[in-house]
Amino acid sequence: MENLYQPLQSKVLDVITETPTIKTLVLKPPQEIPFKAGQFMQLTIAGIGEAPFTPSSSQYDLNTMEITILKAGHLTEAVHELKPGDWVGLRGPFGKGYPMEKFEGKEILVVGGGVGLAPLRALLYALFHNIEKYKRISIKYGARNPSELSFRNQYHKWAKLPNVDFECTVDRANGNWDGKVGLVTELLENTGIDLTNSFAVSCGPEIMLKFVTLKLLNVGFQPGQIYLSMNRKMSCGMGICGRCNIGPYYLCKDGPDMNYAKIQQYPDVFG
Ligand SMILES: Cc1cc2nc3c(=O)[nH]c(=O)nc-3n(C[C@H](O)[C@H](O)[C@H](O)COP(=O)(O)OP(=O)(O)OC[C@H]3O[C@@H](n4cnc5c(N)ncnc54)[C@H](O)[C@@H]3O)c2cc1C
Incomplete structure (x- = not known):
């Protein structure tokens, strides 16, 4: 524009x-x-x-x-x-957008919570567009209950793509749900991801991002392998109003997707 x-x-x-x-x-x-x-x-x-x-x-x-x-x-x-x-x-x-060139040749673990799957869907479409460039795309998604799962009619199509897997879970089951029950962090325990050649990308509520990050570190990801969507309050979008900074970074301009290695030392990363 x-x-x-x-x-x-x-x-x-x-x-x-x-x-x-x-x-x-x-x-x-x-x-x-x-x-x-x-x-x-x-x-x-x-x-x-x-x-x-x-x-x-x-x-x-x-x-x-x-x-x-x-x-x-x-x-x-x-x-x-x-x-x-x-x-x-x-x-x-x-904002900057995801570093797609860095993701090439890697296994990409995409972790969404609630409406956080929405920004990640744009990432998934970009990954799928050049699917041969990525070794694996593993999608883990959590919602509060089955009726809060977004884009439900797309999961089976995504999972049919080559080297793509999809898994979801809900905090609380209702209706005739026979899928997984538990927090999305539970899906991060045995992913089979090659930790030496992967990135994890997550978007969701701040509290979820915190526990996803702790779990990813716990299973062996390095901070530099983790990208978090920092959806803080923002106003101008251009790094002028100063409402969304973490340390020296303006999330609107330098993010909103931030490499965890860059921000981990600041006290207010998770709000
Ligand atoms: C870069 C970025 C991308 C976003 N993308 C999406 C998206 O794709 N889909 C989507 O549904 N939402 C997204 N959000 C969040 C969205 O901007 C807020 O939900 C929205 O501003 C709330 O406006 P409101 O006037 O309805 O709520 P308000 O009346 O302003 O607030 C209602 C409640 O929501 C909280 N809130 C307001 N803004 C935010 C925020 N940014 N993050 C967390 N809590 C907030 C308030 O503290 C309050 O508790 C994004 C936020 C950012 C910064």
């Missing part, structure tokens, strides 16, 4: 209900907005406000942009009221 302060009016083409608390907006911006997986947008609803969200769609399909949003408060409640034909503003992309 030429002017990063100017939101582009984008039409809501569709609203997909993913779970009782999560919806995906399918948006049609007036022009293509090129982005890299992991970069984020600032989404505005006129008269309500603006907040950061990471596209959940593919960087290789710029015809529409999908953004998957958990109902959390003021703005996101308004997002959940949107209907096809409504308009939102989009500005961005901001």
